[in-house]
Every structure is written in C-alpha cells, then in structure tokens.
Amino acid sequence: MSTLPVVLLLFWFGWSTWAQEALIAFNQSSDALLLADSSTAPTILVSEDEWTGVQRAASDLAQDIGLVTGLNATVVTFNSSFSSESASPVVIAGTVGKSSLIQALARAGKINVDAIRGKWESYQIQIVSEPVDGVSQAVVIAGADKRGSIYGIYDISEQLGISPWYWWADVPTTKRESIYVRNITKVQPSPSVKYRGFFLNDEQPALTNWLNTRYPPGQYGPGFNHLFYSTVFELLLRLRANYFWPAQWASMFFVDDPLNAATADEYGIVIGTSHTEPMMRATNEQSLFLNGTWAWATNRANVTDFMRQGAERARPYESLYTMGMRGLGDTASPTLNASSLEQIVNVQQGLLRQVYNVSNVSAIPQMWCLYKEVGGYFAEGLEVPDDITLLWSDDNWANMQRLPLANETDRSGGAGIYYHADYVGDPRDYKWIDTISLPKYWSELQQAYERQARQIWILNVGDLKPLELPISYFFATAYDAPALASPNSTQVWLSQWVARQFGTQVADATATILMNYSLLAGRRKYELVDPTTYSLINYNEADSVLQQWQDLVRAATAIYDQLDASVQPSYFELVLHKCMAGYTVYAIHANAAKNNLYSEQGRTSTNALAQSVMDYFAQDHTLTQRYHNLLNGKWQHMMDQTHLGYQYWQQPMRNSMPPVAYVQQREVSLAGQLGVTCDGNNGTVPGDDMYHTLSSNALTLPPMDPYGPSRWIDVFSRGTDSVSFNVSSDPHVVVTPSSGVLQASGNTTDMRLAVTIDWTNAPNGSTMSTINITTTTATGAYDNATYPYGNFKMPQVQVPVNKTAVPASFHGFVESDLTISIEPEHFATNTSNGSAYYEIIPSYGRTVSGVALLPFTAQSQSTQSSSAPKLGYSFYTFTPNVTNANLTLIAGTAMNTDPTRPLKYAVSIDDDAPQVVQPNPLTDLWPLPAMWDGMVANAAMTNTTTHNITRAGAHTLNLWLLEPGLVVQKLVLDLGGVRDSYLGPPESTIV
Numbered sequence: 001m002s003t004l005p006v007v008l009l010l011f012w013f014g015w016s017t018w019a020q021e022a023l024i025a026f027n028q029s030s031d032a033l034l035l036a037d038s039s040t041a042p043t044i045l046v047s048e049d050e051w052t053g054v055q056r057a058a059s060d061l062a063q064d065i066g067l068v069t070g071l072n073a074t075v076v077t078f079n080s081s082f083s084s085e086s087a088s089p090v091v092i093a094g095t096v097g098k099s100s101l102i103q104a105l106a107r108a109g110k111i112n113v114d115a116i117r118g119k120w121e122s123y124q125i126q127i128v129s130e131p132v133d134g135v136s137q138a139v140v141i142a143g144a145d146k147r148g149s150i151y152g153i154y155d156i157s158e159q160l161g162i163s164p165w166y167w168w169a170d171v172p173t174t175k176r177e178s179i180y181v182r183n184i185t186k187v188q189p190s191p192s193v194k195y196r197g198f199f200l201n202d203e204q205p206a207l208t209n210w211l212n213t214r215y216p217p218g219q220y221g222p223g224f225n226h227l228f229y230s231t232v233f234e235l236l237l238r239l240r241a242n243y244f245w246p247a248q249w250a251s252m253f254f255v256d257d258p259l260n261a262a263t264a265d266e267y268g269i270v271i272g273t274s275h276t277e278p279m280m281r282a283t284n285e286q287s288l289f290l291n292g293t294w295a296w297a298t299n300r301a302n303v304t305d306f307m308r309q310g311a312e313r314a315r316p317y318e319s320l321y322t323m324g325m326r327g328l329g330d331t332a333s334p335t336l337n338a339s340s341l342e343q344i345v346n347v348q349q350g351l352l353r354q355v356y357n358v359s360n361v362s363a364i365p366q367m368w369c370l371y372k373e374v375g376g377y378f379a380e381g382l383e384v385p386d387d388i389t390l391l392w393s394d395d396n397w398a399n400m401q402r403l404p405l406a407n408e409t410d411r412s413g414g415a416g417i418y419y420h421a422d423y424v425g426d427p428r429d430y431k432w433i434d435t436i437s438l439p440k441y442w443s444e445l446q447q448a449y450e451r452q453a454r455q456i457w458i459l460n461v462g463d464l465k466p467l468e469l470p471i472s473y474f475f476a477t478a479y480d481a482p483a484l485a486s487p488n489s490t491q492v493w494l495s496q497w498v499a500r501q502f503g504t505q506v507a508d509a510t511a512t513i514l515m516n517y518s519l520l521a522g523r524r525k526y527e528l529v530d531p532t533t534y535s536l537i538n539y540n541e542a543d544s545v546l547q548q549w550q551d552l553v554r555a556a557t558a559i560y561d562q563l564d565a566s567v568q569p570s571y572f573e574l575v576l577h578k579c580m581a582g583y584t585v586y587a588i589h590a591n592a593a594k595n596n597l598y599s600e601q602g603r604t605s606t607n608a609l610a611q612s613v614m615d616y617f618a619q620d621h622t623l624t625q626r627y628h629n630l631l632n633g634k635w636q637h638m639m640d641q642t643h644l645g646y647q648y649w650q651q652p653m654r655n656s657m658p659p660v661a662y663v664q665q666r667e668v669s670l671a672g673q674l675g676v677t678c679d680g681n682n683g684t685v686p687g688d689d690m691y692h693t694l695s696s697n698a699l700t701l702p703p704m705d706p707y708g709p710s711r712w713i714d715v716f717s718r719g720t721d722s723v724s725f726n727v728s729s730d731p732h733v734v735v736t737p738s739s740g741v742l743q744a745s746g747n748t749t750d751m752r753l754a755v756t757i758d759w760t761n762a763p764n765g766s767t768m769s770t771i772n773i774t775t776t777t778a779t780g781a782y783d784n785a786t787y788p789y790g791n792f793k794m795p796q797v798q799v800p801v802n803k804t805a806v807p808a809s810f811h812g813f814v815e816s817d818l819t820i821s822i823e824p825e826h827f828a829t830n831t832s833n834g835s836a837y838y839e840i841i842p843s844y845g846r847t848v849s850g851v852a853l854l855p856f857t858a859q860s861q862s863t864q865s866s867s868a869p870k871l872g873y874s875f876y877t878f879t880p881n882v883t884n885a886n887l888t889l890i891a892g893t894a895m896n897t898d899p900t901r902p903l904k905y906a907v908s909i910d911d912d913a914p915q916v917v918q919p920n921p922l923t924d925l926w927p928l929p930a931m932w933d934g935m936v937a938n939a940a941m942t943n944t945t946t947h948n949i950t951r952a953g954a955h956t957l958n959l960w961l962l963e964p965g966l967v968v969q970k971l972v973l974d975l976g977g978v979r980d981s982y983l984g985p986p987e988s989t990i991v
C-alpha cells in the first residue's frame, strides 16, 4: 500500500500520553539508571506519613519488580533515622502536601513540583541525584495527590510489563535480565474525565456463582467482601480508574462486610452507588432496613432518616453521592414527580450539610443520574441544583440520549455519562460475552468528551469478565480522550493494548483480529441472533457471515498455537474464546437455518445438518467447560450465562438449541432422486413447493451482468440411490462442474455448481438462457405412473443475461441486479470547509466503515450553503426511467443528543432538490421512540427517500450530513432489484 500508516503512527506516538516516551528500558544506555536485575533489587522509600493507599501501591510495585527479575524490591518506611545500608537502587514515592520526604526534596530544590501541584491525579517521575543522605541517585515519583502517586507507581509497573489484567485475565509477565530507568522527566497531567468508574451489575449467574466458589457467604447474601473487592479496586487503579458502583443484585456494599468501604477508601477508590440507590444505601437496604416502605409520599420521615444514616456511614470515606430517588429497585416510582423530586434533593442536600457540618455542599461530589424515567422528569422541567453533576445516560445500548447543551456546560457540577457494555432489559438482555463495537464507542465517547461531559464516566460492565477489552478502552478514553481523538487511533490503541498483554510480535495481527471481532459481534447481539437473521438465499449472506467468523477463529487459533503455554490461558480469555464462542453461536444458527430450508427441499443432507447443529451446540458447552477449567478452575462459573434459546427480553433459564428437522432418508422423494435449487431461490425442482409455480420444472436465477457476481445452482440427493447428472446450456453460459454423481449418503449428497458467463461470446442486450439438468435415472418415483399432474419433467434453471457496458470514461459504482450498493468511504468527491469535514471511521458499523461529520462540535450545516461539507458518489444506471428508486441510508444508531439540533442528513441525485431527513424522531428522554427497539436490535438506523431517475447513464448521489453525531454506514439505491438481507446488498462493483 502506501507509507501513510507509518507516518500516522509516528505522529500519534508524538503526542499521546499512553504512548509517551518510555521511562523504563530493558537495555543499558548511557543516561539510564539500573533499577533491578537478578541480583539487585531496589529499595522503595515511602515516608511514614504517606497515604496508606500509596504505601500499598508501593508494595505492589515491589512485587511487580520481582515478577520481572525474580527478586522482589523492598518497601522501606522513611523516617528521620533512615540510612541507606546498601548500594541498592532507590525509588522514592510520595504525595505533595502529604509526604514529608517529598516535601523535603522540594524544599531542598531537588525536585520542582510546580508543574503538578494542585492538579487532580497528576504526577511526575524523574531521576534525582543525592536525594537523601547516603543515596546517590533515586527515581522519584511525586503525586499531586493520593491517586496521582498511585498512578505514578502503577505507570512504572505497567511499563515493566505488568498488565492491569495480570490477575483478572491471567496476563503473564515477561522476565527480564535487567530494568533501567531512563533520565527523562515525565509529567502526567490530570485525566480527561474526573471520576472514571465501572458498575458491577447483572452479576448473576456468572460473577455471583464464581464468587461463591472463592469467598464464603456473608450474613445476607453472597460473599461480596473486602477480599473480593480488593482485587477489583487494584484493577481499577491499574486501569487509572477511581470510582466504583458496587454489585447490588443480592448484596449491600456497606453491610455485607464493614471493611468494604474502608478498603475502597484506603485503596483510593471513590465509592458511589448506582442510579437507583440514593444517599449511599443499597437497594436491598431499602427493603431490609427501612422502617416502612420506600415511598416519599407516605413515609417521608423514615426515608429521610434512612438517608441520613447512609451519609453518616459514608462520611469517613471519599464518596460521590447519588441524589434523587426512584422506585424500589430499578423501577419508576408510581408517586414521584418532578416537584417531589426537587423537594427530595433539597432534603438530601440538607442532610449532607448536617452530616458533614458544612454550610455549602458544593465540595461534596454529588450526581443525579437521568436514567429511564428520571430523564422524563427532567424533560418536564425538573430543576437540578447547579452543584450536582448531571449524569446523562445512554439508552442502555451505547447511544447517548442527551449531552450538555451550550447553556449547560458551565454548571458547577458539570456533566457525566452512564454507559453500558452489558444490559438486562428491552428489547433483549446482552450479558454473555463481549458485543462491543469499539469504533461505536469511539464515536460516542469522543462526542461526550467534546460536548463537555467530563465530570463522571461510569460503565456498566456486568460480570466484569469477559469485558476486559471494552473496559480497557473506556478507561483509556476517559483518562486521555485527546490521545484517541482520531478515528484511526482505535486500531493503533488496540495494537498497543495487545502488545502490553502478549508482546509486540503478535500485536498487529491480534489487533486486527479484535477489530474484526468487534465488527462481527457488533452487528447484532448474540442474544438476538436466530436462524432467520441472515439470508440463506440472497447475496450468499449467511454463508459469507459464517465464513468471516471461521476466518477469525482460524487467525486467532494460529496465533494461540504459536504462543508459549504460559501465555495461552490469557490469550484464550482475552482473544480466542470470544472468537470461538461467537463462531459457535453463528454456526448453530446458520446450520439450523440451512437444516430447516433443506428439510423443505427434501435434501438428504438435512439430517447431517441437524447433527452438525447438535455438534455445535455440544461445542458451545465444551467451550464453556474449557473456560471454566482454565488454570485449575480459576474461572469456574464465569461462563454460566445462558445465551441460546431467547424467547423474550429476559434470559432463557436453560440454553436450548433452535429446532431442527429430519427427512425420511429411507424413502425417495415423490419428485425423484435428484433435486435442484439455485441462488436467490427457496424453491426446488422438479416437484412442487410453495416457492414456485405449481408443476413448473424451472427456477430462475437472479440476472447476470458483467458487473455482478457469479451465481450458483445446487444439485442434491433426495433419494435412496446414487444418481448421476449432466448439465447443458448455451455455450456462453458456463456451469462448473457440468456433470457429477450424487450419493444418497456421505459427503457427496450435495454439489454446488458455479454459473458464470463468457461475456465475450454472450449476445448483446438482455437474453434468457436455459440450463438443463438431466439425470440418467427417471426423475420421479411415480414417473410413467398415475401422479395427478403427469410426469415430472427434467429440471431447468433460467438465466437472465444482461450484457451491459459502461463507457470507459466513467468511474464509479455500476448498476447490477437493479441495485447500487455503496460503502460510504468510497466517495468520489469530498468537499469540506475549514470548520467541518468528513472522516472515515474504520470498522464502524456492520460492514466496512462509517463516515462521520467532524468535529463533534461542528455547527449545523445547510444544503443551502455552497460551502456545506458534501460527499459525492458517482454511479451508472442502465435502467431507463425508474420513477420510484428508493435510496436507503443505513446509519449507526444514534439519539438526538441535542434536542435543539436533531440529527439530519440530506440527499439528492444529480441536480434534484435535496431531500432532508431526520432519522430519529424528537422525543423526551423517556419513553424511547417507537422505532428504537428495531434500531438497537439491528444495530442500525435506516431511512428511505424516493427519487426519479429518468435517464440511464452516469449520475451523482449527493450526501450531506447536516449535524455531527450521525455516522453513515451504507447507501443502497433500489432500482427495483434489492433482495431481503440483514446487512444489505454487498457493495456494487466500482470501475
């Protein structure tokens, strides 16, 4: 290709923090300090008055060094009597304003912390000469605050090769001879988003069943205790997160283990509660410990008291309060309304004033999550105090419903987002394995950041595993959104992420696998895939989709097989399992679909397909077992989630296989030993079925032209004996193979014949050819007998042949099968202006990529303005005078995040007036619009406009995206030939 990607890579490395110049090296260089080797271990000095959480992180670093070299470092508490007893290298870690050691270094002019002082979670790392008596050089990690120091320590750990996922996904550490620290001063600025966290939710069956194998139950439920949570807190900190909503289906964070909250605080995690649990009290506390019912209208005094106790209990710890009130559990309250909620929040802020003994509560972090019906109250005019963060929610399907408007960006409490990677509810749960499109996350998260939702980002992560990748990506963006601002950054980030887990050798190839996975899994949640999803007969859709999955598994397996055994479990958890598990689900549905169709066609191979569905169904279980048996059962139950046999939104209680059918193999079909069907067709000849004219012996292929695909004919056994066949046709219609023998069992029950046209010798214009399939045996069991409609005739397939040609001067898409299908990245012209432009988002959507209007803060555009950014697509039609050509624009799902500027696009063909379309109606935040469930299920929004194309020849399709936030995935112009499919017709030929 070109050298462009390399240039871009260098460019990104230049300014992104996650790719800043490395501090740690494993080879000696002139300016580098030896930190550790197999006989040298550093001393990590932390002052006595340091935060416990920083001391704890320092001991993690000591062990992390041991994982790399084999020799643990030692954490030494620094006090006035400290003296260095050995020549071992020294690391000093501490917090500005807390650590007397850091203070002494600053006073003595050994370090200058002006660049980080007072900056939230900022830190710097540098080499300092003679920091303290007896120490010639030390690596000094100075944090602006507690988490600044902790992140600085974990920054070193990560550069040593310790993955944040070393425990939660078993990522092994590469051993090194030596570790050096380079003489570079690194100053890490504050994160892009202030509070960054996840929500353990929907945690039954997987996480809870797993937890029960490792931790004893608590007094009220499963053992969600501080030992379990410690592993979560450490993971969060290593991922540079700082905020947490605890599990709450059958647990109560503050009650289950009194050490939970204290442990979170010690680690440095800000405690919160979910959108439905105000004032730091869990849902289950509402039902267990509240005097009376959870109802403001009737039990106000007790509810107030209950909330006060929540604040009193949380007061010692760094906390972020959920404000407001909903019904019991994740439901709307029947009695609350906007004005009672305003009253409740007044009371809650009053309680905080009392409990914290302050006159102004602005310094206490508070948020109000505008989730589900709460968003409805907001739309009705609910007033939220300025110091409470407005936590905007997605629609549970990763589409932000609303983002700050221009006049909302200066609220003192700011805004945030509640986002989902896992969900239980309408139109269907998705809580089995990763289904996240990373490019979709890119577009929504960058937009949230650009639109100033920067105070809180919280992600619902279900059972935590196996969502390691989306979790990592979410926090990478929350930590440094500008570093990931380019839509091309996702692949680069992925490659870096893989390199951190598995090394650089497999990074690029695995990043490609994960990106492809993200596209394939993002097409539709597994829970919504069934045998009817993809078309079996049109565009080879089901087969092509299954082939993509198979290629993915093959690529992932090839890498897995070459990895060291110590790395394989982790690679299985993070890469291979989801490819195999996804493929297996697709194979079950695709083969069940085929089995059902084949049984209608009377094919002998129906029964083998039924067996293959059962085999894949068994393999689904085997994969679950393989996951559960990894590493002596470490992840037992983590794949307990059912995912096959959904009947409605809620999970099935047991996996069940789609229905399969069998044919009676001991009897021959009434219509004979051999059957024929073809591309684009359900019907079978000879014989009768509901798909073709009664008694007809002919089927018709979709039309063939020089710009369309080849076609196929299937010949198959539907009898008890072998049968041979011969194919004859016009010389320009080439069928390969043109003869064969079908067996009544084994591998040659079915044969696929390719149909191509010899265009040089084909007649000009439109002609119809007939392909005859003859057998040496009689076609029907009742031939020459008394079958009511007489004897069956030998089967035939008709082929409409259109010899078309575009002028040599034309460049663009060419009509075939009365269809033009366009991947939007293949524009012919791209007009932009200085402040708004189009960019390709690679791997966005269901097929190839998306095209978006950027930046996300761009002004509204108008077709009236000649400078409005516009895309032009050239296409060529052969069909004259199409009066009702339907142009369908398939876009990524998106809500109207600015109700004053709903999403809009415009299209026109040639010089016609542009037609403006608003793809998604304006509605309140709750309830969601009627089209919504189909939209999220299909992972696409489709809108159609009608056009007159009066003449054949070259045309231009003009497209304007009039508001940022709309991402176009595909354009389909139907001149009367578009067939049913899930993904739309494959892209037309471009000449």
Ligand SMILES: *[C@@H]1O[C@H](CO)[C@@H](O)[C@H](O)[C@H]1NC(C)=O
Pocket: 031, 127, 129, 137, 183
């Ligand atoms: C590190 O670099 C600084 C500035 O470039 C220099 O003054 C100092 O001596 C160096 N320290 C070591 C240990 O090389």
Ligand SMILES: *[C@@H]1O[C@H](CO)[C@@H](O)[C@H](O)[C@H]1NC(C)=O
Pocket: 063, 066, 070, 071, 072
């Ligand atoms: C390093 O520390 C860990 C945790 O305390 C311990 O399990 C391990 O054995 C130590 N390694 C060595 C080489 O002493």
